Amino acid sequence: MKTSDQTGSSETITSDEMRALEQAAIASGRVTGLELMERAGKGVVEAIFEEWPELVKDKRRAVVLCGPGNNGGDGFVVARLLEKAGWGVETFLYGDAKKLPPDARVNYELWLGRGGVSKIEVCYSYRWASHPVVVDALFGIGMNRPLPDELRNILMATLNCRRVAVDIPSYVSSDTGDLMCPWPHYTGQNQLTVTFHRPKAGHVMADGAQVCGKVVVKDIGL
Incomplete structure (x- = not known):
């Protein structure tokens, strides 16, 4: 596994420590959850273009698989920013949009203003070859x-695509x-x-060291 750390440190932290940092930053008033989500989505899009610079000019199509929590909210930011860059983007939601956390729900609705959202079940018969980037x-x-079997099967079907995990692969x-x-x-x-x-x-x-591929760490102002 290759790691590109843009924070100046390779020290690892746990998921609980990361959540505590985010909550403390929000509670202090220095940043909002929506701002952190926007920065995360922007960091993902930057990393995609840094890793595959040929995609900057060669507009492509992408599929973004969004989950029922804030990671899914990050995904809707990624979808919106890629679409703004001229890409064709399709999004799929696992779960009920009405139950999304507040910040994720905001970004879900912002994306709805630009494109549609399909239920994840549609992916079962999806033709991935025409969408070489999967988030x-x-x-x-x-x-x-x-991981539920239906999601594992969907992710397994994308192995020939350029695959981008937000934070860490879901498996x-x-x-x-x-x-x-x-x-x-x-x-x-x-x-x-x-x-x-x-x-x-x-x-x-x-x-994780074998399957995460190249890991890029983006600074989101924490």
Whole structure:
């Protein structure tokens, strides 16, 4: 696994520590949750263009898989910024939009002003070849249980695409690096993982070190 750390430190932190930092920053009034989400989405798009600079001029199509929490909110920011850059973007939501956290719901509605959102079930028969960039914004560091089989099958179908994970691939534990479902170890190829503030332990431990691909750390002002 290759790591590109733009914060000046390679020290890892846990998911609880990251959430505490975000909550403290918001509670202090220095930043809002929406601002952090916007910065995270911007960091993901920057990392995509830095990793694959040919995509800056060669406009492509992307699929963004959004989950039921704030990681999904990051995904809707990514979708909006890619669409603004001239890309064709399709988004899929796992879960009920009415139950999204407030900041994620705001970005869901902002995206609805630009494009549609399909239920994740539509992905089962999806033709991924025409969408070579797939963004996994399903769970991020919040995942602490086995990945549902239907989501594993969808993610497995994208292995020939350029894959971008927001924070950490949804099949990897952020704190231990353990796989949250059966997953082949060679699939770090064409995998870009964009995380925030500091690397997480799961990026460098156990199976996470093999499947996260290149890990880029973006500063979001914490």
